[in-house]
Amino acid sequence: xxxxxxxxxxxxxxxxxxxxxxxxxxxxxxxxxxxxxxxxxxxxxxxxxxxxxxxxxxxxxxxxxxxxxxxxxxxxxxxxxxxxxxxxxxxxxxxxxxxxxxxxxxxxxxxxxxxxxxxxxxxxxxxxxxxxxxxxxxxxxxxxxxxxxxxxxxxxxxxxxxxxxxxxxxxxxxxxxxxxxxxxxxxxxxxxxxxxxxxxxxxxxxxxxxxxxxxxxxxxxxxxxxxxxxxxxxxxxxxxxxxxxxxxxxxxxxxxxxxxxxxxxxxxxxxxxxxxxxxxxxxxxxxxxxxxxxxxxxxxxxxxxxxxxxxxxxxxxxxxxxxxxxxxxxxxxxxxxxxxxxxxxxxxxxxxxxxxxxxxxxx
Amino acid sequence: xxxxxxxxxxxxxxxxxxxxxxxxxxxxxxxxxxxxxxxxxxxxxxxxxxxxxxxxxxxxxxxxxxxxxxxxxxxxxxxxxxxxxxxxxxxxxxxxxxxxxxxxxxxxxxxxxxxxxxxxxxxxxxxxxxxxxxxxxxxxxxxxxxxxx
Numbered sequence: 001x002x003x004x005x006x007x008x009x010x011x012x013x014x015x016x017x018x019x020x021x022x023x024x025x026x027x028x029x030x031x032x033x034x035x036x037x038x039x040x041x042x043x044x045x046x047x048x049x050x051x052x053x054x055x056x057x058x059x060x061x062x063x064x065x066x067x068x069x070x071x072x073x074x075x076x077x078x079x080x081x082x083x084x085x086x087x088x089x090x091x092x093x094x095x096x097x098x099x100x101x102x103x104x105x106x107x108x109x110x111x112x113x114x115x116x117x118x119x120x121x122x123x124x125x126x127x128x129x130x131x132x133x134x135x136x137x138x139x140x141x142x143x144x145x146x147x148x149x150x151x152x153x154x155x156x157x158x159x160x161x162x163x164x165x166x167x168x169x170x171x172x173x174x175x176x177x178x179x180x181x182x183x184x185x186x187x188x189x190x191x192x193x194x195x196x197x198x199x200x201x202x203x204x205x206x207x208x209x210x211x212x213x214x215x216x217x218x219x220x221x222x223x224x225x226x227x228x229x230x231x232x233x234x235x236x237x238x239x240x241x242x243x244x245x246x247x248x249x250x251x252x253x254x255x256x257x258x259x260x261x262x263x264x265x266x267x268x269x270x271x272x273x274x275x276x277x278x279x280x281x282x283x284x285x286x287x288x289x290x291x292x293x294x295x296x297x298x299x300x301x302x303x304x305x306x307x308x309x310x311x312x313x314x315x316x317x318x319x320x321x322x323x324x325x326x327x328x329x330x331x332x333x334x335x336x337x338x339x340x341x342x343x344x345x346x347x348x349x350x351x352x353x354x355x356x357x358x359x360x361x362x363x
Numbered sequence: 364x365x366x367x368x369x370x371x372x373x374x375x376x377x378x379x380x381x382x383x384x385x386x387x388x389x390x391x392x393x394x395x396x397x398x399x400x401x402x403x404x405x406x407x408x409x410x411x412x413x414x415x416x417x418x419x420x421x422x423x424x425x426x427x428x429x430x431x432x433x434x435x436x437x438x439x440x441x442x443x444x445x446x447x448x449x450x451x452x453x454x455x456x457x458x459x460x461x462x463x464x465x466x467x468x469x470x471x472x473x474x475x476x477x478x479x480x481x482x483x484x485x486x487x488x489x490x491x492x493x494x495x496x497x498x499x500x501x502x503x504x505x506x507x508x509x510x511x512x
Contacts, residue, residue: 077475078475136477137476137477137478138477139475139477161476161477161478162476162477162478162484165397165400165401168401247397247398247401248398248401248402253420254421254481255476255479256421256424256425256479256481257417257420257421257423257424258390258391258394258417258420258421258481259394259413259416259417259421260398260481261394261398262398262405262409262413263398263403
């Protein structure tokens with residue numbers, strides 16, 4: 001049993017029985033793996049932040065040569081290759097999406113690309129979207145993606161760190177979520193479309209660095225997690241067109257200890273469902289739907305870097321009522337958590353010699 | 364008679380205090396100005412409260428940075444006076460400001476984020492913070508002048 005401290009704003013406690021699980025290392029030697037996607041044939045694609053896409057075949061073996069045809073990325077500090085996501089019709093089309101940083105240290109941001117995967121390499125690559133403006137530094141890119149049921153996708157972005165006030169400016173993409181059609185166009189019902197001064201791709205604004213995103217089809221909810229500064233990591237329920245307040249509101253302070261804002265919440269902004277103070281540095285996020293762990297049905301799983309754990313969030317009517325820290329025994333920064341088609345959880349550890357770890361029931 | 368090292372040490376401590384406290388207050392005002400520019404109303408109570416919170420939350424870390432900067436800059440200025448015989452009231456403020464600017468530059472190069480102290484993202488914020496260091500350098504010069512007069 002794991003008991004967490006009393007510092008989190010949301011109800012935590014946690015006196016849950018530990019689920020009986022076993023951790024299995026599937027693949028080692030991945031350099032800062034960032035994201036994975038499950039292929040229909042049972043294989044997996046894994047991104048490595050320096051700019052490589054790796055194939056784990058159906059036998060669980062890591063193909064030595066990276067997948068060819070990945071776009072050139074700007075790899076520095078937090079920048080690099082981020083997420084890989086299969087198109088809904090991947091089995092027929094072979095199309096997949098990649099998010100990545102473009103540019104150089106003085107001018108860069110997040111891009112979304114699409115390409116065709118034939119089992120060996122990528123072809124017919126095209127850039128669908130690039131966030132603007134290009135900014136200086138190598139921090140805060142977002143880079144996560146989720147598919148919505150209306151055949152659109154949402155891409156998360158970051159505020160570029162030094163540009164935090166721009167998260168309130170709908171005239172650019174910094175610190176926002178954008179929604180696009182599957183071929184990169186602006187959907188005609190995007191919430192900022194009628195505002196001539198706003199970027200039409202915007203879906204929500206006022207974010208710092210969105211690192212996890214999940215669409216809950218049963219509740220018809222889009223959920224994201226985002227890094228706060230020192231404290232103030234957030235879980236947010238996304239409403240189209242809403243403003244989540246950064247940097248006008250935050251439960252955290254700057255890394256130097258300075259107040260970024262005197263306001264934790266303000267009426268004009270949508271408050272988080274939950275905040276983590278002190279920070280756990282949330283990274284990926286998954287919604288559990290599967291047969292392997294019946295007790296976890298419908299729970300959210302949030303991987304954490306600084307926290308070196310996966311936080312299980314138990315919800316009632318969409319409200320987080322309890323939390324449980326899992327997989328701390330790995331002693332690793334965890335970059336991503338996914339639910340495989342087999343119902344097992346899959347974790348990526350964020351190290352120069354990172355690993356893909358599978359969580360299976362004990363028996 | 365006060366020992367030879369006591370006056371410079373007292374001057375250093377006072378310079379550290381002045382630079383740190385002024386810098387903390389200055390950066391708070393810059394951060395609040397950025398928030399106010401986004402449309403938030405900052406009352407006097409909020410301003411005073413946030414300034415006080417930063418004196419507790421920000422100033423200790425900033426003091427460490429300032430201490431290192433001044434510990435290098437002020438003795439170097441004393442040594443360098445032989446080749447650059449500026450009046451102490453100009454020499455030490457200049458040295459303190461340059462030392463702090465170097466500390467900002469090194470911190471930004473080493474820290475994972477582009478700019479460690481948000482107020483120094485702009486030229487005006489950086490100059491204001493360096494102004495605080497110059498004030499500290501002036502206090503140091505006054506202390507030394509008091510000893511030698």
